[in-house]
Amino acid sequence: MSVELDIAGRVIELVRRLAGAGAEAEVLAGHSAEALTRFANSAIHQNVADATTTVRLRLHLDGRTAAGSTTVTGADGLESLVERTIAASRLSPPDSAWTGLTPPDALRPAAGFDEATAAATPQDRAERVRDFVRAAGGLETAGFCRTSYTSGGFANTAGHAVQGRAAEAAMDGIARLDGADGVARRASGRLADLDGAALGVRAAAKARAGGRPIELPPGRYEVILEPTAVADILGNLATFGFNGKAFAQHQSFAELGAQQFDDAITIVDEPLGATLPFDLEGTPRDALVLVRDGTTSAVSHDRTSAAEAGAASTGHASEGSRSWGPIAANPCLAPGPDAADSDSADSEPGDGPTEASARALVARMRRGLLITDFWYTRVLDQKSLVITGLTRNGVWLVEDGEVTAAVGNMRFTQSYPQALGPGAVLGLGAEAVAMPDRWSGVRYTAPALHLRSWNLTGNASG
Incomplete structure (x- = not known):
C-alpha cells in the first residue's frame, strides 16, 4: 500500500467515526513533485523544485455536500480536515445534483513507469540544457527542462480504493537570430527520450531560416501546421468542444454520431501514462475515442456532467471540472497512414525550417504557408469554436514543394472544427509527437496537419 492510499484510508475512517455511517465521502491524497531548470541568454539562471502532498475530501452528509483540503497529513491535520468539512456541509445548501460515489472498479493496465524520470536530478536536466545551447551554434537561446512525479491514493466510503503514479519530462526552447525565433519542444514519460542536442539544432535551423521575412496580404491560405501548432488546436477542442459540461449545456459544437470532421481525423484521449490512472472521483481512466x-463519438465526462447528459463518467474529474468542465488529459491526433514507414522525427533535425512530420506534406504543396506555432489564442465564439490568435516562431511561404521565403507573423480568425471539417484535410504527417502544455502536465500528441484553408486576417502589427 502506498503512503497516499494509507492517508486516504485514514481519512475515510475518521469520516465514519465523526460523521456517522450515513455519510458518503471520497478522498484523494496526492503527492506532486515538480522540478524546473530554466535558461536564458544561453545560460541556466534558475533551478527550482517543489514537492507537496495534498489531501482532498468531498463529503455528502444529510443531503448536503462540502469539500475541503489540507497539506497537513499528520493525525491532527487529517482530523481537522474532516471536522471542518463536516461543519461546512451543515452550512451548505441541499445538493439535489449529488451523483453518488464511484463503485469499486479495477484500474486499466497502464504504461510502464520510469523511475529515472521521477528521480531526475538538476544535473540530468542541466545536461539537456547544455546540449541544446551547444547545438544552437552560438545563437541566443532560452527555455526550460522540467521533470515531474505524481503519486496518488483514492478511497471512498463505498469501498473503492485505488493507487497509482505517473512521471513526465518536457523540454521547450527557442533560439534567436536577428529577431527571428525558432522553437523546439517535446514531452515524454521518460526524460531519456528528450534529446537536447536535436532540439537545439532544430530551433536554430528555424531561427536561421526566419530572417528577412516578407509580408503577405490577408486572406485564406492553404497551410501546413507543424505539431507545435496542432497542439493548440487539440487543446482548444478538448477544453471547449469535447468538454462534457459544455456539451451537456449545449455550449459545444460536438454532435455525437455526426460526421463533423474530415475522414482523416481520429482523435483519442490517451491518459494512461500521462497522468494518474484514475481521476479525482476515483473513476478508472482509459483511452477515449x-x-x-x-x-464525433464521445466527449469527456466527470460524474456531474455525465449525470446531466445521461451518460457515464469517462474518468475526467479534476479539481476544477465542476466549474470549468472535464477536459482530456492527453488528446492525440492519429498520424497519416504511412507512420510505420516514417523516419524518426529527430532523423534530420537541421533540415531547414521543416520538421520530419511535415516534410512530405511540404513536398506536395503547390502554394501555401508552413506555420510553426500559435500563441495568444482566444475564443471568440464557443459554440462554433471560432478562435483568434497569432502565428509564432516561424512562418514560411511554400511554392511548388519548396520553402521559398520567411513570412512575418500574422493574425488569424478561424473556426477550428470548420478547418478540420469534411473535405478540409489534405494530409497528415506520418509521425505524431508529444508536446507539453505550457501551464500544466497536460500533453498533446500530434502530427503535422495539411489543411485546405486557414483564414489569416492581417499582419501581426495591425
Missing part, C-alpha cells in the same frame, strides 16, 4: 474517421 473522441473522433473516429471524422465522426
